[in-house]
Amino acid sequence: EPEVTQTPSHQVTQMGQEVILRCVPISNHLYFYWYRQILGQKVEFLVSFYNNEISEKSEIFDDQFSVERPDGSNFTLKIRSTKLEDSAMYFCASSEARASGGELFFGEGSRLTVL
């Protein structure tokens, strides 16, 4: 069964460092997303991406964050100058249709720990 894959599964970094989280969405999906979940809290929307551009982003997704689809398979989230409060599980997801119209398939997540 096709699945969304994410790397790394866990990353520890020092405050102020840059981090890149990588995702390979399901191959025939057109919509891509990043969500995050701080330990013990709800899943929060960060950004959605379609047709090689951001379609929506949340207030969390400020200038510190960026996304890119560098080739036909990868979808990355870059966090510049990480802060302690960026520590969370980051989930990549993809879908065939827009998020409001059907199922999102989530990857297993990348746990980011900022020290």
Add this chain to the structure above:
Amino acid sequence: GQNIDQPTEMTATEGAIVQINCTYQTSGFNGLFWYQQHAGEAPTFLSYNVLDGLEEKGRFSSFLSRSKGYSYLLLKELQMKDSASYLCVGTGGYNKLIFGAGTRLAVHP
């Protein structure tokens, strides 16, 4: 604004039926979802309602009333593996989901 309310925790007995309620206020409503999340894992899709009424899918059913801003997830013939968080999820825009805090269900023998 965007607001989704659901109970924090519920407990139930193996083999029983449990109903998890959710009330929501989201702008630009385009449907309501239920996702399951086991501890430390990714959310997985359970159901999607865009019209009023009941959608049945095996042991799980989901109901929606758009006029009341209300949904529930019904789980029948509970199994131990159903112990998880159940997330009520609204649509906050064209391409954005708004997750509730989740209801942590504990199924006991």
